[in-house]
Amino acid sequence: MKIRERLSGNEAAAIAMKQINPDVVAAFPITPSTEIPQYFSTFVSNGVVDTEFIAVESEHSAMSACIGAQAAGARAMTATSANGLSLMWEMIYIASSLRLPIVMSLVNRAVSGPLNIHNDHSDAMGVRDSGWIQLFSETNQEAYDNLLMAHKIAENEKVLLPLMVCQDGFITSHAIENIVLEDDDTVKKFVGEYKPKHYLLNDKEPIAVGPLDLQSYLFEHKRQQAEAMKNAKQVIIDVANEFEKLTGRKYGLIEEYKLEDADIAIVCMNSTAGTAKHTADIMRNRGIKAGVLKIRVFRPFPSIEIANALKNIKAVAILDKADSLNAVGGPLFTDITSALYVNKINISAVNYIYGIGGRDTTQDDIEKVYNDLQKIVETGNIENPYRYLGVRGDDK
Amino acid sequence: MAYNLKEVMANKPSRLTAGHRMCAGCGAPPAVRMILRALHKEDHAVVSVATGCLEVSTYIYPYTAWTDSYLHTAFECTAAAESGVEAAYKVLKKKGKLPQDKNTKFIAFGGDGGTYDIGLQSLSGAMERGHDMVYVCYDNGAYMNTGIQRSSATPKFADTTTSPAGKKVPGKTQVRKDLTEIFANHHIPYAAQTICLNNFKDIYEKAEKAIYTEGPTFLNVFAPCPRGWGYPTEDLMLINKLAVETCYWPLYEVIDGKYVINYKPKNKLPVEEFLKPQKRFKHMFKPGNEWMIEEFQKIVDARWEKLLNLEKISE
Numbered sequence: 001m002k003i004r005e006r007l008s009g010n011e012a013a014a015i016a017m018k019q020i021n022p023d024v025v026a027a028f029p030i031t032p033s034t035e036i037p038q039y040f041s042t043f044v045s046n047g048v049v050d051t052e053f054i055a056v057e058s059e060h061s062a063m064s065a066c067i068g069a070q071a072a073g074a075r076a077m078t079a080t081s082a083n084g085l086s087l088m089w090e091m092i093y094i095a096s097s098l099r100l101p102i103v104m105s106l107v108n109r110a111v112s113g114p115l116n117i118h119n120d121h122s123d124a125m126g127v128r129d130s131g132w133i134q135l136f137s138e139t140n141q142e143a144y145d146n147l148l149m150a151h152k153i154a155e156n157e158k159v160l161l162p163l164m165v166c167q168d169g170f171i172t173s174h175a176i177e178n179i180v181l182e183d184d185d186t187v188k189k190f191v192g193e194y195k196p197k198h199y200l201l202n203d204k205e206p207i208a209v210g211p212l213d214l215q216s217y218l219f220e221h222k223r224q225q226a227e228a229m230k231n232a233k234q235v236i237i238d239v240a241n242e243f244e245k246l247t248g249r250k251y252g253l254i255e256e257y258k259l260e261d262a263d264i265a266i267v268c269m270n271s272t273a274g275t276a277k278h279t280a281d282i283m284r285n286r287g288i289k290a291g292v293l294k295i296r297v298f299r300p301f302p303s304i305e306i307a308n309a310l311k312n313i314k315a316v317a318i319l320d321k322a323d324s325l326n327a328v329g330g331p332l333f334t335d336i337t338s339a340l341y342v343n344k345i346n347i348s349a350v351n352y353i354y355g356i357g358g359r360d361t362t363q364d365d366i367e368k369v370y371n372d373l374q375k376i377v378e379t380g381n382i383e384n385p386y387r388y389l390g391v392r393g394d395d396k
Numbered sequence: 397m398a399y400n401l402k403e404v405m406a407n408k409p410s411r412l413t414a415g416h417r418m419c420a421g422c423g424a425p426p427a428v429r430m431i432l433r434a435l436h437k438e439d440h441a442v443v444s445v446a447t448g449c450l451e452v453s454t455y456i457y458p459y460t461a462w463t464d465s466y467l468h469t470a471f472e473c474t475a476a477a478e479s480g481v482e483a484a485y486k487v488l489k490k491k492g493k494l495p496q497d498k499n500t501k502f503i504a505f506g507g508d509g510g511t512y513d514i515g516l517q518s519l520s521g522a523m524e525r526g527h528d529m530v531y532v533c534y535d536n537g538a539y540m541n542t543g544i545q546r547s548s549a550t551p552k553f554a555d556t557t558t559s560p561a562g563k564k565v566p567g568k569t570q571v572r573k574d575l576t577e578i579f580a581n582h583h584i585p586y587a588a589q590t591i592c593l594n595n596f597k598d599i600y601e602k603a604e605k606a607i608y609t610e611g612p613t614f615l616n617v618f619a620p621c622p623r624g625w626g627y628p629t630e631d632l633m634l635i636n637k638l639a640v641e642t643c644y645w646p647l648y649e650v651i652d653g654k655y656v657i658n659y660k661p662k663n664k665l666p667v668e669e670f671l672k673p674q675k676r677f678k679h680m681f682k683p684g685n686e687w688m689i690e691e692f693q694k695i696v697d698a699r700w701e702k703l704l705n706l707e708k709i710s711e
Contacts, residue, residue: 023487050491057521061476067469068480072442074488076480094469183577203440203498209458210468245642259487289673343618 001182002247009172012179013079013096013165014039014104014138016147018049019187020102023194026065028052028084029216032169033107033115034091036079055239059084063091063102070100071209075151077102081111081169082084082123089127095162096131096210097225101154102162104132108270110357118358119169121269121321124298125331133232134165134299136269138255140177142296143167145249148182151191152239158231168271170184170238170358190246219391233300234321255294256309259286262291265310266371268319269295272354272361279366290370301335304344307343310336315348315376317369319389321355348376353364354389365390401595406435411441416461417453421629423619423636424450424534426592428505428601431532431615432464432484434648440464440500442481446474446510449541450534472514475522475531478504482527490709501607502529507547507619508540510515511636523582523612523684530606533575534619544624552695553688554676556624561679566688571695579614580650588649591636598647599659626675638670645698648707655707664700667693 007015009366014036017025027037037053044053052069056062062078069076080088085106094228095102105233124134133153138145145166154163167173182190199206233253240251257277259265266276271293283290293309293316295302300353310316318337319328328334333351340347352369369389376382388394411432411467414675420423428450435441445451451468469477482502488494506515511533519531534618546559553559559568571644580587586609590599593623599617606613620627620635627635639645642665647658668689673676680688 023490023491024480026483050487054479054483054525055475055519056479057524060473061479061521063517064469064473064476065480065483068444068467068477069484070480071467072484072488074482074484075494076484090470091473096468200442200467201440201488201494201500202465203495203500206463206465208455208460208462208466210466211455211460212452213457217457272520293619297694336451 001183001186005181006176007140007175007179008176009140009167010035010174011020011039011108011141012044012144013147015181015294016200017077017105017142018043019182019184020147020151020191021049021188022051022077022079023041023356024052024054024066024069024076025078026056026062026069026076027078027080028059028062030055030059030081030084030267031375032109032173033079033081033084033105035173036105036107059087060091063088063095064180066102067095068090068097070102071098072202073196073201075194077104079105081107081203082111085123085127086111092130092132094210097221099160099228100162100227102375103147103149103150103154104162104164106166106168107163107173108166110142113394116357117169119171119321120356120358121166124164124166125322128299128331131161131229132299133161133165133236133389134297135165136296136298137165137172138271138273138294140172141179143172144179144181145148145243145247146189148190149239149243151194152363153235155194156235159235161225161228161232166270166344171271190243229300231294233302236250236297238378251296253297254309255296256295257292259291259293259309261289263289263314263377264370265293265313266319266334266366266369267293267295267316269298269321269332272321275361275363276366279370282363282367288370288374295332296358301339304337304343305340307339307345310340311345313347315350315373317350317352319352319354319369322325323356327395333345348382349378350382350385351386352387352389356391359390361390399597399601401597402690404433404600405421408620410535411435411463412454413461415459415462418449419622419629421622421627421632422449423536423592423621423632427534427617430592430596430601431503431685434600434607435501440498442467442478442502444468444474444478444481444504444516446506447471448507448510450507452507452541453564471510473518474506474510474515475519478502478529479522479525479527502527503607506533507540508533508535508537509547512549512573513547520582522698523584525616527612528610530613530615532615532617532695534617536619536624537572538621538624539574540621549575551692553680553692555679556676564593564677566685572704575641576614576616579692583653584612584614585652586610586649588614589616589645589647591618591640591645591647592633592639603647614645624676626678629675631673635673638665638673641665641702642667643668644670644696644697646700646703648703651666653710655703655710657703657707667696
C-alpha cells in the first residue's frame with residue numbers, strides 16, 4: 001500500500017530509518033541533520049522501533065559505535081553533516097576497510113571554515129575516496145528511496161561496503177514536499193534481515209577484527225576493497241530494478257534528462273538537478289537543445305555511462321558544489337573529464353563551482369551557464385574551463 | 397570461594413595466548429591475562445583494544461593471540477567502539493538472535509595515552525551512557541608504542557623523549573592527572589586502582605568485580621615499561637611492589653561512591669625507593685636536585701592523605 005504524505009527531507013530520512021528498524025543508531029546533533037536523530041529517538045521512546053539508540057558525545061564516537069555494532073553483528077545507522085563527517089573522517093576509512101555495511105544519512109553542508117551551516121557538497125567530497133558508496137538525492141522522495149535501497153546494496157556479499165545517502169542541507173532536508181511512502185511491511189520485506197557471515201558476538205566462532213596489517217597483506221586487502229567498489233555498480237543497478245518492480249519508481253546510476261538530441265548539457269548532483277531540468281525546458285521553448293545529466297551514484301563512479309550519455313553533446317558544463325582548491329577544477333569536473341578522455345569522447349567541457357556555503361542557485365544562474373555553452377558551441381573557444389557561478393567579482 | 401592462585405592458574409588457561417610480541421618485563425600482559433582469567437569460564441568476551449603496544453603486539457595479520465572475539469579500530473575511540481558492540485548485544489539478545497542461556501562480557505583496554513589523553517572524551521561518554529562494560533587502562537605513564545613520549549599520566553620530573561631532562565628543564569614540568577578520580581566522579585558503580593602484586597589477588601578480584609558489576613566500570617592498572625622507565629626486565633614485580641609500598645600507586649576501590657583503600661602499608665617507604673631503580677628519574681639523584689625528590693614526595697603524600705580522607709568521609 002502506498003501512502004501519500006507531505007514531508008521534509010529529514011522527516012523522509014527518519015521515516016525510512018523507522019521502517020528499516022535498524023539494530024543500532026548512534027548519532028550526534030549537527031545542523032542540518034539534527035532532526036533525523038531527533039525524530040528517530042522519538043520512535044525509540046515510543047517503542048515503534050526495536051533499536052538501541054546511542055546518544056554519543058561526538059561524531060567520532062558515533063562512527064566508532066556504528067563500527068562496533070556492525071562488527072558485532074548488528075545493522076547500524078547514523079546521520080550527520082559537514083564538520084560531523086569531518087570529525088568522523090578517521091573512522092570513515094576504518095568502517096569501509098573493515099568491510100562493514102553501515103548506512104549513513106548525510107545531509108550535505110559546507111565544511112568549516114569559517115563556520116557556515118548551509119548547503120554545499122564539500123563534506124561528501126571530502127570522503128569521496130574513502131571506500132563508501134555515495135548516492136545523491138534530488139528530492140525528498142529520492143532521499144527516502146535511496147535509504148530503502150541502501151542496505152540491500154551495502155550488505156550484498158560482493159560489496160560489503162558502507163553507504164551514504166546524500167541530500168542537500170535545508171534545500172531538501174527542511175523543505176516539505178509531496179512524497180509517496182511504502183507501507184512498513186513492504187519496506188521490511190524489501191530490506192530483508194541482516195545475516196552477517198562472521199560477527200563478534202558469535203561465541204561459537206570468536207573472530208578478531210582490525211589487525212595491524214603490514215607490508216605483506218594490506219595491499220591485497222585494499223585491492224579487495226577496490227574490487228568490492230567495482231562490484232557495487234551492478235548491485236546498485238540490480239537493487240534499483242527490484243525497487244522499480246515493487247514501487248514503480250525507476251533509478252539508474254545516472255539520470256538523463258532530454259539528452260538524446262541535446263547540443264548542450266549541464267551535469268550536476270542533488271537538488272540543483274531540479275532547477276537545471278526546469279531551465280532546460282525553458283531553453284528548449286526558445287529552440288535551444290538543452291539537456292541535463294544528473295549523477296545519482298557518485299561512488300562507484302559511473303564513468304562509461306557518463307561518457308556514453310555525453311558522447312553526442314557539443315558542449316557540457318559540469319557543476320561542482322565543492323571546490324577542490326587544486327587550481328584546475330572541482331571533483332566532479334576532474335572525474336568527468338577523465339571519464340570522457342579514457343572513453344575517447346572529445347567534447348568541450350567547462351567547470352562551474354557554484355552554490356558554496358548555501359549561495360542560492362537560481363534559474364537565471366543556470367540560464368547563464370546554458371548561454372555560455374551556446375557561445376562555446378558557436379566559437380569553439382573555451383577561454384577558462386575553471387569558472388565560478390554566482391560569486392561576487394568573478395561573475396562575468 | 398576464597399581466592400587461590402594455584403586453582404585459578406590450573407582451572408583457567410590464559411585467554412591471551414603465548415606468541416604475542418610484548419616486551420619481556422612489560423607490566424601489561426600479566427595484567428591482561430589475569431583480568432581475562434577473572435571471566436567465568438563459560439562466558440564469551442568481546443575485547444576491544446586501543447591502538448598501542450598491546451594492540452600492535454597481539455594481532456598482527458594473520459595471527460592473533462586473543463581467544464575471545466577482538467576488535468581494534470583506532471587510538472581514541474576504543475570505549476565508543478566497545479559501547480557499540482554492547483548496544484548490539486543488548487538489542488540482538490532482546491530480538492532472540494543470540495543464545496539466551498549464554499553471556500558475553502565486554503572489556504576494553506587502552507594505554508594511558510589512549511585513555512588519559514586522546515581517548516578521554518570517548519571513554520567519558522561511554523561511562524556516562526551507562527554501557528555494561530569494563531574499561532581497563534594499563535598505565536605505563538607515557539606513549540611507549542611510539543617511543544616514550546610524555547602523556548598526562550607521566551609523573552612530574554620523568555625523563556621522556558618529549559619531556560627530556562635537559563640542562564634547563566628537569567624532565568616533565570607538570571604533575572600527572574588523576575584518572576581514577578575522574579572516573580570515580582562519573583558516579584559509575586565501580587572504579588578501582590590495581591596492580592599485579594604477590595599472588596595477583598588484588599587484580600583478579602577487582603577484575604571480577606568490574607566484569608560482573610552491572611553497568612560501566614573502570615580499572616586503572618599500573619603497568620611498568622622496562623624500555624621507558626629503564627629497569628631490568630626481571631624487576632617488574634619489584635617496581636610494582638615499590639609503587640605500592642611508597643603509596644605512589646595506592647590500591648583502592650570506589651564502590652557506588654564508597655572509597656575502600658585495599659592496602660595501607662604499615663611502614664610507608666620514602667618515594668625515592670620507587671624512583672631510584674628507574675633511569676627516567678636518574679637526574680633527580682644528582683647533587684643539587686634533592687628538591688625534586690622532596691617535591692615528588694610532597695605530591696605523593698598529598699594524594700595519599702586525600703585518599704585517606706575520601707575513605708573516611710564516604711564511610
